[in-house]
Amino acid sequence: MRPIVLLALAPCLLAAADLIQEGDRWWSHIQVLAGDSMEGRNTGSSGHLRAAQFLAGKFKEAGLKPLGTNGYLQPVKFKVAKILEDQSNLAIVRDGKATPLTLGLDANLGVRAGLPEHTEADVVFCGYGLSVPENQFDDFAGLDLKGKILVYILGGPADIPANLRSHYSFRSERWKAMHAAGAIGVVAIQNPKSMDIPWERSTLARLNAAMELSDEKYSDTPGLQFAAVINPARAEQFFAASGHTFAELLALADQGKALPRFPLNIRLRATEHVQTSSVESQNVVGLLAGSDPKLKNEYVVYGAHLDHLGVGAPIQGDAVYNGAMDDGSGIASLIEIATLAKLEHLRPKRSILFVAVTGEEKGLLGSQYFTSAPTVPLKSVVADINMDMYLPLYPLKYLEVQGLEESTLGNDIRAVAEKAGVMVQRDREPQRNLFIRSDQYSYIKQGVPALTFKFGAETGSAEEKLGKDWLRQRYHAPSDDLNQPVDKPAAAKFNRIMLDLGLRVADAPERPRWNADSFFKRFER
Ligand SMILES: [Zn+2]
Incomplete structure (x- = not known):
């Protein structure tokens, strides 16, 4: 059994110095992923391929086993249309x-x-x-x-x-x-x-x-x-x-x-009139094998998307849509969680699958492909923890959770967040339809309970304004780049909570379930 007491207390006992170090390490991955040399990681581009190879290298360093179809990579083919x-x-x-x-x-x-x-x-x-x-x-x-x-x-x-x-x-x-x-x-x-x-x-x-x-x-x-x-x-x-x-x-x-x-x-x-072509892009998949002889055949997925918008119409002279937060931040979290698991010699009972997908910005296509052609049996995937543009712009006091009321994962995130001194909030802007707007929805439609997250804030607060301003000014703009104020220790705290969430789900005797009254229960297999 995992030394549950030590790990359970880890986030509270983490010294500020550790969070600074872990936040800097998280940011160092983003510096690579969102550097101009990755050309905005457009689906099918050479920049995206370089980012996929970088990520595969990081998965290897963290000791994950390759679980794509070609090493860590799972190639995905796309039809392309560009308007004339x-x-x-x-x-x-x-x-x-x-x-x-x-x-x-x-x-x-x-x-x-x-x-x-x-x-x-x-x-x-x-x-x-x-x-x-x-x-x-x-x-x-x-x-x-x-x-x-x-x-x-x-x-x-x-x-x-x-x-x-x-x-x-x-x-x-x-x-x-x-x-x-x-x-x-x-x-x-x-x-x-x-x-x-x-x-x-x-x-x-x-x-x-x-x-x-x-x-x-x-x-x-x-x-x-x-x-x-x-x-x-x-x-x-x-x-x-x-x-x-x-x-x-x-x-x-x-x-x-x-x-x-x-x-x-x-x-x-x-x-x-359109110009058509075809391209190949990559999902990237790594495995931390579980330690329990039986439960290791079940999988907790951590997901994020590797692609962004590439090179496009210039805004204020900048044509590279770097996608530092969208979703370089989530990919960097995947690397961080895998790294922490290695450094702390964690051996969860269930297996943990790290799945970075392509084609999210084109309509959740890489996750649609992965959940249709998964490299492990999909009915053995017990949960999807999706991290997409969670916006660590200020200290983490509130965590807004999409899917909170839908499955038993809601109890899990409440428990681990509370332990870290973070208050969980439900979706405060349901009209934005965030629960269907990222890759978790590909899993949900296949019956897999899922959560996704955003830094929360009190209504009317300065933090809330920061988040709204960010959307207006930087969301899907070239200025979502390396020159923006980001709270790195807060991101490190988020990563710790995500790690704890995955471990809790991986070690629980029962797999997560949709709540009886959840609309999404109908997709259960
Ligand atoms: Zn996006």
């Missing part, structure tokens, strides 16, 4: 008269390999574009949607629980319902109130390559012919012939009310 914007266009057609839109300003086309070059169809506004059978809520009921393009506002009525809303907002789930209703295309409008990134910046990413897993069997939007997003500041023109205004709909959305559904009495006409 000067050969593409989009127009609103009303009473036969076409009004051209400006791509990048009014709206952006959703790019995919294999979409038709020309699309023209009637357009229907369908509220939040949600169908939630559990709540007898259906934005598509009673509408003729056959052959139509559907426009919706991201969000959902307040009386639908956040997790259900999130689940049915997931790309594949939403499209499943729209496709079943006969739709051929989909257009999203973000509510300006819940936009992490202002349009002026997010629109720059429209020229980045879009990717899908190569193998057709992974396609999650079958039958989709057209996709676009509308700039909310330019949305009124789409509603001008409908008898409604976008402002009126936003006001209802802001009150959490259901939205009316109606035809927009326009057609959308699009020409879309």
Whole structure:
């Protein structure tokens, strides 16, 4: 048995000097991962491959066994599509008269390999574009949607629980319902109130390559012919012939009310030219074998994503999207946790799997691939502890946990955080749908209980403002780089809590379970 008393007290007894040293070591990994030489680790790039090789080397140093399909690496193949914007266009057609839109300003086309070059169809506004059978809520009921393009506002009525809303907002789930209703295309409008990134910046990413897993069997939007997003500041023109205004709909959305559904009495006409290619990228997998003869055949996964956005549109003269926090921080935590396990000769009963995935920024694709083609039996994976951009910008007093109320992992994180003197908070911004927005969701959909984390803060505090400012200024911008203020000892404290969480789960007699009333229990296998 593990000397439980010593380890249990370790985080409280850790001297500040240790946290400074461990924080500096954590940061040293980020200095490599988010250095300009890694070119922003775009999926399929040589920079990403170099980062994967660096990580494999660190896994080896930490004594992990290779558990990819090619050493530590698990190659993943992608289809790539890049828009040729000067050969593409989009127009609103009303009473036969076409009004051209400006791509990048009014709206952006959703790019995919294999979409038709020309699309023209009637357009229907369908509220939040949600169908939630559990709540007898259906934005598509009673509408003729056959052959139509559907426009919706991201969000959902307040009386639908956040997790259900999130689940049915997931790309594949939403499209499943729209496709079943006969739709051929989909257009999203973000509510300006819940936009992490202002349009002026997010629109720059429209020229980045879009990717899908190569193998057709992974396609999650079958039958989709057209996709676009509308700039909310330019949305009124789409509603001008409908008898409604976008402002009126936003006001209802802001009150959490259901939205009316109606035809927009326009057609959308699009020409879309794309350049297609294919690339290979890498997941990276290492194993710390368990010590119990039986439990070692079960696995606790620590996950983070290795990819970021690569080299893109320059902002203030900087074109390298380094992704230091997104998600260099999580990858550095993987290295740190593996390193601590080695330095402290830890021998958990269950095995621990360190899984770094590619393609997260392209739609959680590397984790979708790993959970579909896992290198250990997926039903033996007992938990996924995902670390993605947890933002250690200030001392760790509050830890916000997504998934806290869904499984017994909630008790585990409460116990280890409390021991470290950290208060656990539930998701304070459920409207941001964070639980479906990173790789944990690939595991959850396969039935694996999961958690993901963010540094928390008190409402209205200076720390909360720091986090919000970070999103507005640095999230998916070149300034998420090595020149930003980060609280390294706080990150070290986070790493210690994550280590303790994994050990607690790995050593528990029972594997984690979904709570009986959790929506996600349905995916259990
Ligand atoms: Zn990201």
